[in-house]
Amino acid sequence: MLEENTVSNKSLDASNLMQLFNLSTDLMCTASTEGYFLELNTAWEQALGYTRDELKAKPFVNFIHEDDRIRTLDETKKLFKDNYRSINFINRYIKKDGSIIYLSWRASLLKEENILIATADDVTEIEIHKENLLKVKNELDNKQKVLQVILNHMPNYVFYKDSENKILFANKAAASSMGLNPDEMAGKHTREFFPEQAGQYYSDDLKVINNKKPRLGIEEKYIDASGETRWIRTDKVPIFNKEGEVKELVAIATDITQQKIDAQSIEDQNRSINHILRGAKLGYWELENQSGEMKLDEIWLSMLGYEKGEVYENIESVVQLIHPEDKQRVLEKWDEHVQGHSPHFESEFRMLHKNGSWLWILDKGLVISHDDYNLPIKSIGIHQDISFMKEAEEALQKSNEELLRSNKELDDFAHIASHDLREPLRGMHYNANFLLEDYSDLIDEKGKGRLERLIFLSQRMNKLVDDLLFFSRLGKGEIGKQEADLNEIAEDVINSLSHDPKVEIKISNKLPSLVCDKVKINTLYLNLVQNAIKYNDKEKIEIEIGSKKSPEGKDILFVKDNGIGIAEKHFDEIFKIFRRVVKKDAYGGGTGSGLCFVKKIIDLHKGDIWVESQLQEGTTFLFTLWNK
Amino acid sequence: MFLSVKYKPLLVVEDSEDDYEFIERAFAKSKIPCELHHCDEGRTAVEFLDGNIIPSMVLLDLNLPGVSGYQILEKIKSTEKLRSVPVVVFSSSSNETDIEECYKLGANCYIQKPVDFKKFNATLETVKRFWYEIAKLPI
Numbered sequence: 001m002l003e004e005n006t007v008s009n010k011s012l013d014a015s016n017l018m019q020l021f022n023l024s025t026d027l028m029c030t031a032s033t034e035g036y037f038l039e040l041n042t043a044w045e046q047a048l049g050y051t052r053d054e055l056k057a058k059p060f061v062n063f064i065h066e067d068d069r070i071r072t073l074d075e076t077k078k079l080f081k082d083n084y085r086s087i088n089f090i091n092r093y094i095k096k097d098g099s100i101i102y103l104s105w106r107a108s109l110l111k112e113e114n115i116l117i118a119t120a121d122d123v124t125e126i127e128i129h130k131e132n133l134l135k136v137k138n139e140l141d142n143k144q145k146v147l148q149v150i151l152n153h154m155p156n157y158v159f160y161k162d163s164e165n166k167i168l169f170a171n172k173a174a175a176s177s178m179g180l181n182p183d184e185m186a187g188k189h190t191r192e193f194f195p196e197q198a199g200q201y202y203s204d205d206l207k208v209i210n211n212k213k214p215r216l217g218i219e220e221k222y223i224d225a226s227g228e229t230r231w232i233r234t235d236k237v238p239i240f241n242k243e244g245e246v247k248e249l250v251a252i253a254t255d256i257t258q259q260k261i262d263a264q265s266i267e268d269q270n271r272s273i274n275h276i277l278r279g280a281k282l283g284y285w286e287l288e289n290q291s292g293e294m295k296l297d298e299i300w301l302s303m304l305g306y307e308k309g310e311v312y313e314n315i316e317s318v319v320q321l322i323h324p325e326d327k328q329r330v331l332e333k334w335d336e337h338v339q340g341h342s343p344h345f346e347s348e349f350r351m352l353h354k355n356g357s358w359l360w361i362l363d364k365g366l367v368i369s370h371d372d373y374n375l376p377i378k379s380i381g382i383h384q385d386i387s388f389m390k391e392a393e394e395a396l397q398k399s400n401e402e403l404l405r406s407n408k409e410l411d412d413f414a415h416i417a418s419h420d421l422r423e424p425l426r427g428m429h430y431n432a433n434f435l436l437e438d439y440s441d442l443i444d445e446k447g448k449g450r451l452e453r454l455i456f457l458s459q460r461m462n463k464l465v466d467d468l469l470f471f472s473r474l475g476k477g478e479i480g481k482q483e484a485d486l487n488e489i490a491e492d493v494i495n496s497l498s499h500d501p502k503v504e505i506k507i508s509n510k511l512p513s514l515v516c517d518k519v520k521i522n523t524l525y526l527n528l529v530q531n532a533i534k535y536n537d538k539e540k541i542e543i544e545i546g547s548k549k550s551p552e553g554k555d556i557l558f559v560k561d562n563g564i565g566i567a568e569k570h571f572d573e574i575f576k577i578f579r580r581v582v583k584k585d586a587y588g589g590g591t592g593s594g595l596c597f598v599k600k601i602i603d604l605h606k607g608d609i610w611v612e613s614q615l616q617e618g619t620t621f622l623f624t625l626w627n628k
Numbered sequence: 629m630f631l632s633v634k635y636k637p638l639l640v641v642e643d644s645e646d647d648y649e650f651i652e653r654a655f656a657k658s659k660i661p662c663e664l665h666h667c668d669e670g671r672t673a674v675e676f677l678d679g680n681i682i683p684s685m686v687l688l689d690l691n692l693p694g695v696s697g698y699q700i701l702e703k704i705k706s707t708e709k710l711r712s713v714p715v716v717v718f719s720s721s722s723n724e725t726d727i728e729e730c731y732k733l734g735a736n737c738y739i740q741k742p743v744d745f746k747k748f749n750a751t752l753e754t755v756k757r758f759w760y761e762i763a764k765l766p767i
Binding site for chain 2: 422423426427429430431434437459462466469470473
């Protein structure tokens with residue numbers, strides 16, 4: 001039985017095994033150690049497309065993918081070492097049609113027969129799938145890397161958060177804004193970094209999570225690592241999981257602090273410009289040159305009595321409001337500017353007020369941008385109501401005319417004073433004299449004294465009239481303008497005075513040459529020097545004519561004396577006509593007009609005159625020419 | 629000596645009575661017998677000058693009713709037979725342009741009113757001396 005069994009087993013072994021061998025869809029084979037297939041089951045023919053004979057005819061290596069040959073031989077060699085019972089590996093065979101088949105091998109060596117036995121599975125599909133997976137994985141890896149680079153280099157703060165207000169990931173910018181690196185933020189609660197704002201952030205998060213909709217442009221402020229308040233604008237975007245639930249979100253924040261500051265400063269600037277325009281009552285206009293559209297502000301409109309919407313804001317209707325007599329002139333001026341002949345446009349013209357009256361407007365404007373062909377794109381300008389100025393101008397003209405008339409009257413008066421007043425005055429003088437001559441026997445000493453006083457007074461009055469006339473003539477006519485050496489003038493003046501041993505006049509330094517009216521400056525020096533002599537009670541009268549430079553390098557001329565001095569309270573008064581600060585008959589009894597002439601001459605030369613004086617010690621008159 | 633021109637009158641053109649009296653008195657004081665011919669307006673002065681008598685000197689006020697002193701001065705200096713007669717302008721004007729104008733028109737001297745007798749006489753004496761003694765203006 002046992003033997004039968006054994007035999008029957010044996011017979012099953014041989015024939016059945018062979019049948020099994022050929023029926024199996026697995027690939028089975030034996031091979032010689034020389035590298036030739038010995039036996040192959042039929043599955044091979046289907047798998048590789050070769051007949052078994054074709055496969056046996058060449059070394060099996062020939063059917064292996066070139067790249068896998070060495071590896072296959074290396075694997076096979078392992079079987080010849082003691083410690084390897086069997087080997088597993090995958091390699092590629094080239095089918096008869098040239099395509100590739102992946103085979104997963106299990107092989108062992110029958111050492112006694114020196115035969116390799118092996119089975120192989122077609123794993124082509126799996127391998128190709130694997131290969132694809134790898135490709136996808138590589139691509140993903142690559143994308144991840146790119147994403148990482150983007151995340152780490154973008155200036156925006158990116159937070160990846162869960163529904164518990166925990167930060168799962170923060171990019172470099174986000175982390176460094178808190179003085180940290182990304183790893184230090186990952187996995188931590190928002191509260192740890194933004195203790196004050198965490199609540200607000202979380203409530204924003206929850207809205208995104210619950211509504212499953214992004215929230216964009218959330219503007220918030222926070223305190224950064226350096227303690228500075230910064231503004232951020234955040235977009236929060238929900239992340240949907242497979243089930244369509246939102247458990248996580250991404251917050252992308254942009255630091256808009258600078259923008260905020262800029263916007264604020266622009267707003268401030270606009271506000272102050274507005275204040276200026278409003279304060280100065282200036283209307284503002286803008287013009288799109290090519291379309292003719294205009295923007296007119298409230299002040300512009302209200303200046304002419306209009307409200308927004310009552311005037312078509314375009315160039316044509318605005319020009320319509322200009323007075324017909326002014327229109328041509330204004331447009332020509334504007335063209336002149338547009339064509340680049342003037343740096344800006346400026347014109348005064350009349351515009352029609354809503355109430356029908358004409359308003360004088362001063363318009364200043366300019367083109368502020370040009371296109372590639374240098375044609376104007378945009379212009380701006382301001383309007384100023386100058387009606388009151390025009391009225392003032394007219395009033396000024398009127399008062400000028402009046403002034404001219406009254407000047408004329410003054411001239412006439414001067415003429416009367418010079419001739420008609422002086423003649424009877426002279427008559428009085430002569431008659432008092434004749435009376436004194438003819439009737440001296442009949443008049444006693446007291447009477448004679450009175451007559452002499454009469455003569456003195458008439459002489460004095462004559463002098464006053466003379467001065468008045470001289471003064472009125474000083475301001476008239478052209479002022480001469482020629483280069484004059486002041487040294488010559490001063491010497492002339494000194495020489496014209498009668499010599500008096502008590503008086504010493506010196507020119508202390510070389511005087512400059514100046515453009516002036518020679519005759520008038522001579523009069524000026526003469527008056528100053530005469531005054532210096534007259535108002536002086538010193539034994540030795542010392543007068544110095546000199547010049548010095550002002551800090552600005554201007555010539556300051558002076559006449560200095562050692563006379564009685566002038567009290568400071570009189571400094572202004574002394575320059576007024578017939579104003580005397582000493583008693584009438586003291587110090588030679590001048591008419592008090594000399595300094596008035598001096599002042600007038602200085603005024604004519606657009607200069608300044610001032611006094612430095614110390615009572616009893618002396619006076620210095622200082623003056624400049626042409627500094628106004 | 630003023631006397632040397634006594635045969636020719638001295639023409640005084642002066643509208644102011646007081647001024648003329650002053651002139652009369654001044655000449656009286658000079659103790660020089662000198663005939664004064666007085667015209668108190670421009671028109672009569674012109675008539676006199678148009679006549680046959682050539683004055684030894686003319687004392688001329690500028691501000692006159694009718695024909696002005698300037699016109700008379702101009703007439704004298706542009707008339708052949710009168711041109712050499714010394715003309716002393718006697719006026720109250722202190723205006724330099726007025727004075728300049730007189731000299732431009734040929735005046736020989738200018739005395740500004742008011743003046744005292746002494747100065748007046750001294751000036752006239754000087755003028756007379758210069759023209760009749762130094763410049764040898766024929767009498």
